[in-house]
Amino acid sequence: MQTRTSGDKALQWLVGILLGVMGLLMLLPFVWMILSSFKPESEVAQIPPTLWPHQFTLENFQELFENMRFGVYLRNTLIIVVFSFLGLFLNALAGFAFAKYKFKGRDGLFYLVLATMMIPGQVTMIPVYLILNMMGLTNTMVGIVLPGLVGAFGIFLFRQFMSTIPDELMEATRLDGAGEFRIFVQIALPISKSILAVQGILTFIAGWNSFLWPLIIANDESLYTLSVGLQLLKGQYGGDYALQMAGSAFMVVPIIIIFIIFQKHIIENYSISGMK
Amino acid sequence: MKGLSQKNAPYLFIAPTLILLALFSLLPIAIALVISFTDMDLAGLADLSNISFVGFDNYKEVLLDPSFQKSIFNTLFYVIIGVPLVIIISLLIALLINFGKARIFKAFRVIFYMPSVTNVVAVAVVWSYLYNPSLGLLNYILNSLGFGSVPWLQDPVMAKISLIILAVWRAIGLNMIIFIAAIKGISKTYYEAAQIDGASNWRQTWSITIPLLRFAIFFVSITTMIGWLQFFEEPFVMTKGGPLDGTISVALFIYNNGFQFSKFGYAAAGSFILFFAIILITLIQFKFQNKEADV
Numbered sequence: 193m194q195t196r197t198s199g200d201k202a203l204q205w206l207v208g209i210l211l212g213v214m215g216l217l218m219l220l221p222f223v224w225m226i227l228s229s230f231k232p233e234s235e236v237a238q239i240p241p242t243l244w245p246h247q248f249t250l251e252n253f254q255e256l257f258e259n260m261r262f263g264v265y266l267r268n269t270l271i272i273v274v275f276s277f278l279g280l281f282l283n284a285l286a287g288f289a290f291a292k293y294k295f296k297g298r299d300g301l302f303y304l305v306l307a308t309m310m311i312p313g314q315v316t317m318i319p320v321y322l323i324l325n326m327m328g329l330t331n332t333m334v335g336i337v338l339p340g341l342v343g344a345f346g347i348f349l350f351r352q353f354m355s356t357i358p359d360e361l362m363e364a365t366r367l368d369g370a371g372e373f374r375i376f377v378q379i380a381l382p383i384s385k386s387i388l389a390v391q392g393i394l395t396f397i398a399g400w401n402s403f404l405w406p407l408i409i410a411n412d413e414s415l416y417t418l419s420v421g422l423q424l425l426k427g428q429y430g431g432d433y434a435l436q437m438a439g440s441a442f443m444v445v446p447i448i449i450i451f452i453i454f455q456k457h458i459i460e461n462y463s464i465s466g467m468k
Numbered sequence: 469m470k471g472l473s474q475k476n477a478p479y480l481f482i483a484p485t486l487i488l489l490a491l492f493s494l495l496p497i498a499i500a501l502v503i504s505f506t507d508m509d510l511a512g513l514a515d516l517s518n519i520s521f522v523g524f525d526n527y528k529e530v531l532l533d534p535s536f537q538k539s540i541f542n543t544l545f546y547v548i549i550g551v552p553l554v555i556i557i558s559l560l561i562a563l564l565i566n567f568g569k570a571r572i573f574k575a576f577r578v579i580f581y582m583p584s585v586t587n588v589v590a591v592a593v594v595w596s597y598l599y600n601p602s603l604g605l606l607n608y609i610l611n612s613l614g615f616g617s618v619p620w621l622q623d624p625v626m627a628k629i630s631l632i633i634l635a636v637w638r639a640i641g642l643n644m645i646i647f648i649a650a651i652k653g654i655s656k657t658y659y660e661a662a663q664i665d666g667a668s669n670w671r672q673t674w675s676i677t678i679p680l681l682r683f684a685i686f687f688v689s690i691t692t693m694i695g696w697l698q699f700f701e702e703p704f705v706m707t708k709g710g711p712l713d714g715t716i717s718v719a720l721f722i723y724n725n726g727f728q729f730s731k732f733g734y735a736a737a738g739s740f741i742l743f744f745a746i747i748l749i750t751l752i753q754f755k756f757q758n759k760e761a762d763v
Binding site: 215219289290295325366397403451 | 473474475477478479481482485486488489491492493494495496497499500503513561564565568569570572576577579580582583586588589590591595596597598600602603605608612640645669694697698700701705718719722723726727732735736739740742743746
């Protein structure tokens with residue numbers, strides 16, 4: 193058995209301090225972003241830069257919502273997030289079907305689904321735009337949401353998880369007269385609560401961060417999401433750093449908070465898939 | 469929906485997802501291939517009869533396009549420098565975190581992972597500010613320490629490095645988590661045996677941990693490489709491919725030609741070249757890994 197020598201302890205402290213310093217460096221951009229967002233534009237342009245705001249102000253955030261239409265962008269982003277949850281439901285439904293039913297072509301279709309994970313986005317980017325154009329869906333919310341609605345990775349995870357659902361349980365529910373969809377809603381979903389939670393959080397984060405499709409599909413500013421709006425802001429108001437930092441902070445801080453609250457679940461989810 | 473029979477239910481359950489995947493993942497590949505052999509552009513979009521078949525012209529033109537050539541060079545630059553950096557740093561941090569016994573080390577996982585979940589645009593905006601030659605924090609710190617200012621985003625070569633720093637910062641967290649999980653999966657008996665033999669911590673890490681992480685390292689290499697071959701958001705937000713095409717990536721080239729110049733056929737040809745490159749590089753990596761495993 194190991195005995196804890198003082199050499200051991202010293203090494204632990206050394207590693208801890210090393211990680212601490214590196215950790216601070218990792219977080220430096222975020223800290224700087226948050227501090228700068230509360231400074232007035234004049235203070236942000238100062239040399240030497242101030243650390244803590246000498247003049248604490250909320251005017252940057254006000255500006256974002258009053259003049260920069262960030263309220264619209266927020267609304268659009270939230271709409272996308274809500275639709276993403278519909279996609280999550282469809283993924284779970286498909287995963288359930290692949291896991292618990294034997295039907296003709298099941299394995300072949302599942303491999304087809306997995307194959308779509310290999311396709312790089314750059315190849316599909318242009319044709320999908322053309323397809324949406326044919327369907328008259330460019331510059332619409334539906335057009336933004338539809339292409340990325342479902343995903344092979346989610347389907348795969350749900351299939352893996354739901355294959356552990358006992359057949360007897362499903363049989364018993366069938367004998368009670370329940371239809372297949374009710375079995376899904378009343379048996380499969382509650383059992384999958386933990387993975388639904390993790391996928392749900394990741395879906396929220398992905399939806400909140402969505403950038404490329406809104407950028408390509410939306411022509412009207414009224415359809416832009418937070419990230420598209422922020423990128424526009426940087427382009428048009430390149431010198432207003434406090435304003436940009438406020439915009440970034442608004443996008444980043446909610447995610448950080450959600451992440452810190454749920455971090456245990458998210459990290460464990462990746463651990464499970466990392467073990468494959 | 470209540471009375472779905474057991475036989476029909478699965479088909480209905482997978483139908484929505486399969487239709488969506490077929491329409492937006494599989495069909496597009498075929499379409500991209502077809503239009504890459506045409507001169508499709510905005511006129512073609514308006515009226516399909518305006519499109520004409522041009523054979524391999526797009527491919528020939530693209531390969532001779534100096535912008536495309538620069539984008540290939542830049543993308544390879546990003547991959548060759550960035551991917552090893554990501555692997556080494558995330559592995560190092562994973563080893564350090566795993567080494568720690570106190571509970572605070574779990575908090576470090578969160579700290580290092582945070583940049584990975586935040587929005588790429590927001591992050592790029594923040595780093596643009598940090599990189600600002602006169603107002604940015606980084607140059608200020610360098611100047612205070614007696615060093616000269618660095619043209620972070622103004623010089624074509626330095627700009628590439630600046631983008632790599634940003635991308636590595638974002639990539640560490642995710643790969644670190646994968647490594648931590650893999651390290652935890654190594655059986656303790658190996659270490660116990662080594663300790664009985666008197667092996668030092670360093671020796672144990674080098675001779676036990678790292679060799680047994682071969683699969684995890686391979687997995688991280690492939691996924692990171694495929695990701696970096698599609699490097700897009702960072703140059704798009706921070707430099708728009710400049711200065712002087714110094715940071716343009718293949719993905720950005722495709723985007724510009726497709727959505728700014730509307731040269732759909734041309735851009736599609738470029739995207740297929742990228743597609744083949746990804747497949748080729750992935751196959752080479754697999755071959756390399758198999759050869760190593762046989763040794």
